[in-house]
Amino acid sequence: MAAPSTEQTVNVSNGIPPPSFDLPYPETPETITENLLKLGGTIQNTRHRFLFTKLVEHLHQYIKETSITTEEWMNSIQFLTQVGQTSTPIRQEFILLSDVLGVSALVDLLNTPAIPGATANSVLGPFHTDDAPLIENGESIASEGKGKYLYIEGRVLDTEGNPVPGALIETWQADETGLYDTQYPDRDGPDLRGLLKTDKDGKYGYRAVVPEAYPIPGDGPVGELLVTLNRHNMRPAHIHITVDAPGYRKLTTALYPEGNVYLRSDCVFGVKESLVVKLVEVTDEKETRRRGFPKGNMFKLLTFDIVLVKQ
Incomplete structure (x- = not known):
């Protein structure tokens, strides 16, 4: 049995004087707020001072307007504690919380307002990883058996219609059961993820699987929150895409096949009308082989031109 640690936790002053x-x-509600705002006035960074001041004003006003009880506040703290404890390097429950509260979509929309002719942004989501493999155009991001065949192709252009060669596309999606590779406990590497570059004409193409609608994780505090709020936890079928090219604003978006019942009530508010796409069924064995699919005589085709904004 290991000997108990003799190290003792030491609390150290941060050196900032009164x-x-x-x-x-602070003997009245008003005094507590006023004191905190006075202290916030000493923050040297102008932006930090502004953000802190607004946070205090709105948070304290919310507490006063709702007359929140001690029990309710402690439950809120416990909820946030559970969100943190549920998060892992491959599961970001805080991003999920931001998503279902509409904050991710709101921040994204305010920071990347719609530009006529350009591809709209969508939420990043909590299942992005940093280990997507580099593939060549025409190759597959999916191992066999992950779903019905889908081929995605198009061009990356600027707002004037010029091709953007060498743009780096990253894409990821769930399989036909609605699970991402990171949700499998025996994951030994990336699947249904890929990185590829556009060719000299700005063209791209890769094999994937037809996405399905799926529930966001319901086994954590965010899933429980949605039940409390009487909201469904479904996302419409979609494929995530980011595009990065020198001289252009990085695009984070997703494509949503038409006809899904959850398109207008996406639980993370990610769908924009311009991102709803049509899948065309191709029933030709020769064309199926030409596209690189190993068996069968049909696949779905998704054609979508991505338009970037110059910086």
Whole structure:
């Protein structure tokens, strides 16, 4: 049996002295807010000072307007604690919370407003990883048996219609059961993920699988929250895509096949009308082989031109 640790936790002052002004004792709700705002006024970074001030104003106003009880506040703290404890390097429950509260979509829309002719943004989601393999155009991001065949192709253009060669496309999706590779406990590497570059004419193409609608994880605090709020936890079928090219604003988006019942009530508010796409059924064995699919005589074809905005 290992000997108990003799190390002792030591709390150390951060070295910041008391403020140069006196604060009244916090004996009323108003005084607590006023004192915190006065202390916030000493923050040197202008942007940080502004963000902190607005956070305090709105949070304290929410507490006062709702007359939140001690029990309710402690439950809220416990909920956030559970969100943190549920998060792992490959499962980001905090991103999921941001998504279902509409914050991810709101921040994205405010920071990347729609530009006529350009491809719209969509949410990144909590299942992005950093280990997608590099593939060549025409190759597959999916191992065999992950779903019905899908071929995705198109061009990457600028807003004037010029091709963007060498643009780096990253793509990832769930399989036909609605699970991402990171949700399998025996994951030994990336699947249904890939990186590829556009050719000299801005063209791209790769093999994937037809996406299906799926529920976001319901086994954590965010899933429980949606039940409490009487909201479904479904996402419409989609394929994630990011595009990065020198001189252009990086695009984070997703493509949503038409006809799905959850398109207008996506639980993370990611769908935009311009991102709803049509899948065309191709029933030709020769064409199926030409596209690189190993068996069968049919696949779905998704054609989509991606338009980037110059920086």
